[in-house]
Amino acid sequence: ARHYFQSFPQMLKIKGVKFETRNRRPPADPINAVLSFCYSMLCKEATVALHQVGLDPFQGFLHQPRYGRPSLALDLMEEFRPLIADSATLRVFNERRLTRDDFFFAGIGCSLKRASKKTLIAAFEQRMSEELTHPVFGYKASYRRCLSLQARLLARYLTREIDQYPGLETR
Template sequence: MQKTLYLFANGKLYRKDNTICVEGEKEKKYFPVESVRDIYVFGEVDLNKKFIEFAEEKEIILHFFGYYGNYVGSFYPREHYNSGYIILKQAEHYLDSARRLDLARRFVQGAVANMTQVLKYYQNRGRDLEDYLHAISALEASLLSVSSIEELMALEGNIRRYYYESFNTILDDTPFVLKNRNKRPPTDPLNALISFGNSLVYTKILTEIYKTHLDPRIGYLHTTNFRRFTLNLDVAEIFKPIYADRVLFTLLKKNIIKEDDFETQGEISLLKERGRRLYVQEFEGKLQTTFYHRRLKRNVSYQTLMRLELYKLEKHLIGEELYEPFVSRW
């Protein structure tokens, strides 16, 4: 089974025969290239052109993060699976305003359904979230009546505002408080943790897109422009609540990540290395967890679920089956 390499320490990354060598200050570790899905680089890591060529040959994506966990960018190897037919279908659905809006709405509907499932989970565990659930449900009913992407994004933004406000109720037995959602830069620990988790979901989806016929540059909810990738942002909307947010709640409610895992620089709140390591450990554990998939009638992992979602999207684009986003049942 392939796995993700997370590199937090400083060092070197290079090819050694048919393995990936990670050299730190005290030791070297070797990983068979066939066992590596992608690499997340957080530390100051040196690599050379030879290694980049090796990664391209073996279809390994590298995701780069700044010193405090902010996403910087990705090395996306030359596409091996792109299909001209699928790309044309992606473009057709983007250029046709009705079909684009339909797909974008489906992404938002999936996101809202999973946000609702998260809130219901904690409501069933004693949190008073009825007002938030009611407000979100009222706005959700308007999704079918929007007539433009701009209206859809504005409505989604209002829904997400109520959703994020509910975090304070869910986390009322912790020292963490979310006053407002601030992304660039995060102004408090909770914002820093939300942004870090979302970045992991964005990049995980990007890795999975690479293994399909889809082109990540053509999104629907997020406008396709000179930004390098947008489709992964669309699909990530569905998974952020059940991947990133559930991991966040687990870590904070169990007091695994603490206040001293953050530091403040001016008005910016930053997640320290220990916090990033703890988050990644819980996040990867979530991805390897399996559940019974009702439609497939078999157990699948959350890691596999992302690829399955992309296959459903491909079928929608070629007219085989209408895309229905995954909705968690628990």
């Protein structure tokens, strides 16, 4: 993750918004604030997808189970972070839908203003609605549908209906 986020600034085309490293609780800059917000929305989507197939989102295997932590939802969303959350983050800044003026700065933290949250949610929803060809099933599906399909494949893997979990590959 550290190496991935070291290359993140090269993907940003906007000036005036600084990103040095991934941080959270609280996020120290606008990029980290948007990443955290997008990851929260993606976690909610993964939780819904897992509930749809009857899996407990709190019983993970990559992320350590901890009280109140949806570990399996965090596991499922890993393969979707760059495709959805990181992509939406880059898009809102590179298309200048969000700028430094869209954030509150207090102490060491940074957070989105109310109207800015609406802008970000719209960008996230737009990304979730975009379609790709699912590599296992071979038909076009939205990212939201692909998240559900991956949850279904994970359930099939955990019940030993399939021998291997096929991760989502887009290229």
